[in-house]
Amino acid sequence: MPEMPEVETVRRTLAEKLTGCSIRHVDIKLPRLIKWPSANEFQAIITGKRILALTRRGKYLLLHLDNDIVVIIHLRMTGRLYYTTKNDKIDKFTRIVFELSNGDSLLYADTRTLGTLYAMPSEELWRISGLFSMGPEPLSDEFTEVYLVNVLKKSKSKVKAVLLNQKYIGGLGNIYVDECLAIAGIHPERTAASLNNLEITKLYGAINQVIADGIEHGGTTFRDYRDGDGKSGTHQHFLQVYGRKGLPCYRCGTPIAKAEVAGRGTHFCPQCQHKE
DNA sequence: ACAGGAACCTGATAGC
C-alpha cells in the first residue's frame, strides 16, 4: 500500500507516542509475517524492551530498542501500523499487537498479509537485501540530478520500471511514479535511456516535488492506507493522473488513459505525455 | 547481470 510519503507520515504520527514506552507484551496472531527470527524468538527479544526511536529508510520502518535490537517493518500493499488506547476495538485484520507499558497498544493490521517484520541487532541490518541495496531517496543529498542521469542512461528498461526499482531510487511506488511522469510530460513506456537532458531535469524536479507534496498532505488514501492515528491522507485530492482513467487531463482535457506498463496499472495523459 | 513475469495473499468491485 504505502509509498515513502505514507510511511513517513506513519513514522511522524507514531514517533513521539512510542519513544520512551516499553513493550510489555507481544501478541502474534499470524506468525508467518515474522520473517526473522522465529515468531517465538521475535517475541522473546523485544518483550520488556524500551523504544528509543522510530526511523524510516525508503518504505521500511525501523523501531530501535534499548537492547540494540531493531524491529524492521515493511507494510507492503495493505499493512497498517497504528496506535490505540486501551478501550479501542481491535479489527479482524489485526495480525500483531504490541502492548505498551502505558496500557495502550501499537497494532499491526494487514488485510492481504503480505507485510514483513524482522527483529535483529542493528549491525546485522545489512542482511535485509531490500534495505542493503536501496538507492538514495528523493529529497536527500545523495539524490542528485547527475545521479538520476547516470541511472537512466545505463538502463535498458522502461522509465517507469526504473523509477519503481528501489535499488535505484528508494521510496517511489506506483502512484507517485505515475504522478511524476505526468508532471514531467514523459510517457511511461519510454525507455529510460531515451530521455534527453531537458526531460531528465523536469523528471528530477517532479520526483522531489511529488514526494514533498505527498508528505505535506499526509499521504494518499485510496483504500487501506491510514496514518499512525488511523486517519486518512489527503494527497488523493491532488493527483493529476492516478485513479483518473477516462477523466479529462487538467492541462489539455484529453481523457486520462490506463495501460499495463512494467507489470503495473499505469495512468497517463496520451496527449501531454509523448511516446517520443 | 539483467529484464520480465509469476507468486505471495485477501477483499472489494464490476460484469454477467
Added chain:
DNA sequence: TGCTATCAGGTTCCTG
C-alpha cells in the same frame, strides 16, 4: 441475488 473475473500504494523468486 449470486457467481466469476479482475484489480489492488510491493517485493522476491524463477526463468530465459
